Amino acid sequence: xxxxxxxxxxMMALCLLFQSLLFMAAIHYYSRHAYLVDxxxxxxxxxxxxxxxxxxxxxxxxxxxxxxxxxxxxxxxDQFGVAFYHSAVNFATLGYGDMVMSxxxxxxxxxxxxxxVLMIGVSTAALMATFQDAMRxxxxxxxx
Numbered sequence: 001x002x003x004x005x006x007x008x009x010x011m012m013a014l015c016l017l018f019q020s021l022l023f024m025a026a027i028h029y030y031s032r033h034a035y036l037v038d039x040x041x042x043x044x045x046x047x048x049x050x051x052x053x054x055x056x057x058x059x060x061x062x063x064x065x066x067x068x069x070x071x072x073x074x075x076x077x078d079q080f081g082v083a084f085y086h087s088a089v090n091f092a093t094l095g096y097g098d099m100v101m102s103x104x105x106x107x108x109x110x111x112x113x114x115x116x117v118l119m120i121g122v123s124t125a126a127l128m129a130t131f132q133d134a135m136r137x138x139x140x141x142x143x144x
Contacts, residue, residue, distance in 0.1 A: 022059035091116035
């Protein structure tokens with residue numbers, strides 16, 4: 001169990017760092033395109049919000065890939081694609097149960113699920129804040 005924590009906790013920290021970098025990139029993109037959000041065009045605002053969403057989703061998919069790489073390197077899965085599928089199921093906390101890791105590394109699944117809940121939550125919060133700010137500014141521009 002201790003070995004799983006020694007593998008899983010640094011992976012969680014790496015994922016948090018990566019998500020933070022992508023979050024900062026999304027904020028930077030949003031601020032650089034503020035002129036589109038400040039316009040009366042809902043379409044322009046939605047394009048900006050969709051790019052922010054895409055950045056956040058890519059961040060989550062990269063994290064799924066990092067966990068999959070760990071599972072593959074530990075010998076849990078022979079093919080990276082299978083490891084990626086299993087990782088995505090863990091990250092999204094779906095827990096299909098069609099694939100189970102060996103007892104030796106089974107604790108990594110719940111650790112990834114905790115990581116996924118946190119990172120998807122961060123992404124959702126960032127996306128909603130972006131969407132609300134963009135709509136508020138677009139509506140203000142339409143009224144003024």
